[in-house]
Amino acid sequence: MSAAATSRVHVQYDSLERQHDTARLGMWVFLGSESLLFAGLFALYAAYRFAYPVEFHAASAHANLVIGTINTYILLTSSLTMALAIHATRRGRRRETVAFLAATIAFGLGFDVLKIVEYAGHLAEGLAPGDYYAFTALPAHGVVLYVTLYYLLTGLHALHVTGGVCVLVWLALRAQRGDFTPQSHIALELGGLYWHLVDLVWIFLWPLLYLIR
Amino acid sequence: MSLHPPPEHEHAEHTPGAAGYLLVWLALVVLATVTLFASRAVTGGWGLMVAFAIASAKAALVVAFFMHLAGGRPIHRIAFSVAMAFLVLLVIGVLADVGTRSVASSYVDEAGLPVE
Structure with missing residues (x-):
């Protein structure tokens, strides 16, 4: 789509502003349903943690706190660069927009790489989900539920990070091409909202999986 | 118009x-x-x-x-708040359930294994 196509007011709207507001509303509803997708797993975590408090405590001591914490700061900072990318577009600064989007993409990829290193370390130790659990330091009872939830929650989140990076690459290419104007850049805004949701989910995952004592 | x-x-x-x-x-x-x-x-x-x-x-x-x-716009706040309200309801409901099952703990021994 070209800039002309995205800034055209569709027939059912009386202004571009209203058209964009409708798109934002759709995005917020989508983000709400995304939150509920994760909420189901959070509720499962709460239930199993109540059932196996000692086991969850012991298991979380084997989470990689260093990588988990670095990734927390990475995602928080990527949210800043995302917000600044949109801010640059509002000021009509194309090169700045592309630079901030590139930084956000780099942070996202960095997060994924660290996550892979973390998974590889766990799998080498035998900390694998479900029937594949082979960790000798802790009996599987209860602990395996933490480990399986750890993979489910962080895996689903990492998929969102990866999907977000793909969206950001597309947005960066469009920004480079000059598709976004200070008045019309709704795709960039919606992509930004999605990226912030990825940050939001991690804000809760980090204490629940890495910091419980 | x-x-x-x-x-x-x-x-x-x-x-x-x-x-x-x-x-x-x-x-x-x-x-x-x-x-x-x-x-x-x-x-x-x-x-x-x-x-x-x-x-x-x-x-x-x-x-x-x-x-x-x-x-x-307020409508965006309403849409997201409704989702958050249901999210909180879900978690509170689950916590209220598992947090008040005093009976359930008597079905497991010290090692956490089920007692018949």
Whole structure:
């Protein structure tokens, strides 16, 4: 789509502003349903943690706190660069927009790489989900539920990070091409909202999986 | 002819600006660091409460300022708040269930294994 196509007011709207507001509303509803997708797993975590408090405590001591914490700061900072990318577009600064989007993409990829290193370390130790659990330091009872939830929650989140990076690459290419104007850049805004949701989910995952004592 | 009054172009005006975004990021980094140290200092049930309270504050900052919900249109706040309300209901419902099962614990021995 070209800039002309995205800034055209569709027939059912009386202004571009209203058209964009409708798109934002759709995005917020989508983000709400995304939150509920994760909420189901959070509720499962709460239930199993109540059932196996000692086991969850012991298991979380084997989470990689260093990588988990670095990734927390990475995602928080990527949210800043995302917000600044949109801010640059509002000021009509194309090169700045592309630079901030590139930084956000780099942070996202960095997060994924660290996550892979973390998974590889766990799998080498035998900390694998479900029937594949082979960790000798802790009996599987209860602990395996933490480990399986750890993979489910962080895996689903990492998929969102990866999907977000793909969206950001597309947005960066469009920004480079000059598709976004200070008045019309709704795709960039919606992509930004999605990226912030990825940050939001991690804000809760980090204490629940890495910091419980 | 328009059936509704024209929108007030709120989005362009009510953004925090570059300095505001930096301030929010700084607050997020400080809160994350506080979470890290608090998790070592405060243990047990209170530790989880503290961690969860700080996480909620961080989430509120991201939603309000990075995602512009604070300066956005009310309908966007309503849509997201409804989802959050159901999310809280779901978690409270589950916690109320598992947290009040005093009977269930008598079905497991000290090793946590089920007793017939």
